[in-house]
Amino acid sequence: MSSIQRQIRFESDRDPGFADEIRAMPGCELIDRCIQCATCSGVCPVSTYMELTPRRIIELTRNGFKQDVLNANTIWICTSCYECQVECPKEIGITDVMYALKTKAIQAGVEPKHLGPPVLFKEFYNMVRKTGRMSETQLAVRSFIKSNPMQMWGMKWLGLRLLKTGRFSVKLEHMPKPSVLHTALDHADRIDGRRAK
Numbered sequence: 005m006s007s008i009q010r011q012i013r014f015e016s017d018r019d020p021g022f023a024d025e026i027r028a029m030p031g032c033e034l035i036d037r038c039i040q041c042a043t044c045s046g047v048c049p050v051s052t053y054m055e056l057t058p059r060r061i062i063e064l065t066r067n068g069f070k071q072d073v074l075n076a077n078t079i080w081i082c083t084s085c086y087e088c089q090v091e092c093p094k095e096i097g098i099t100d101v102m103y104a105l106k107t108k109a110i111q112a113g114v115e116p117k118h119l120g121p122p123v124l125f126k127e128f129y130n131m132v133r134k135t136g137r138m139s140e141t142q143l144a145v146r147s148f149i150k151s152n153p154m155q156m157w158g159m160k161w162l163g164l165r166l167l168k169t170g171r172f173s174v175k176l177e178h179m180p181k182p183s184v185l186h187t188a189l190d191h192a193d194r195i196d197g198r199r200a201k
């Protein structure tokens with residue numbers, strides 16, 4: 005059992021506005037319906053590796069325990085398979101809550117700096133914002149360099165085979181008028197910024 009699981013929580017640890025911030029994010033509106041049945045934790049294929057199971061994430065989130073949920077490895081281990089969301093008897097958007105918490109963790113600057121998923125998350129956003137397109141090769145290389153360069157070295161032969169067979173391409177495409185996309189992303193960022201306040 006990890007230290008985060010053993011920790012006793014106190015009323016003073018709560019951030020009263022945090023639950024409302026999450027409830028206001030898309031797909032997260034129904035967290036108060038949770039009956040703590042743990043179906044989500046039971047069906048999650050990776051819950052064994054999580055410091056807090058999906059059931060506990062929902063309970064701590066709706067009670068405002070911001071630091072617990074943002075610092076747990078759970079949100080980065082979640083593979084977004086949607087199994088929990090499909091099986092939840094109360095139709096709670098558990099996967100959407102995981103996405104919302106990832107966004108909050110990045111905004112708060114508490115994401116693990118050298119773990120693959122948060123690096124990938126940011127590199128994907130930066131590439132799409134800049135070019136309007138996503139290059140799998142560039143994304144993989146940039147993410148490995150920033151998170152685990154040695155792992156990239158170990159996968160060099162696989163990368164070369166993918167390039168040879170045309171499954172990977174080094175070409176970086178640009179959309180013709182990225183200003184349209186920038187307008188949409190700026191709008192989304194403004195909404196996120198307002199929610200974060």
Ligand code: SF4
Binds near residue numbers: 044092096
């Ligand atoms: S399956 Fe739904 S209702 Fe049950 S604990 Fe998980 S979130 Fe709550």
Ligand code: SF4
Binds near residue numbers: 050083085087
């Ligand atoms: S979406 Fe995430 S939390 Fe839900 S079952 Fe899949 S891995 Fe687990």
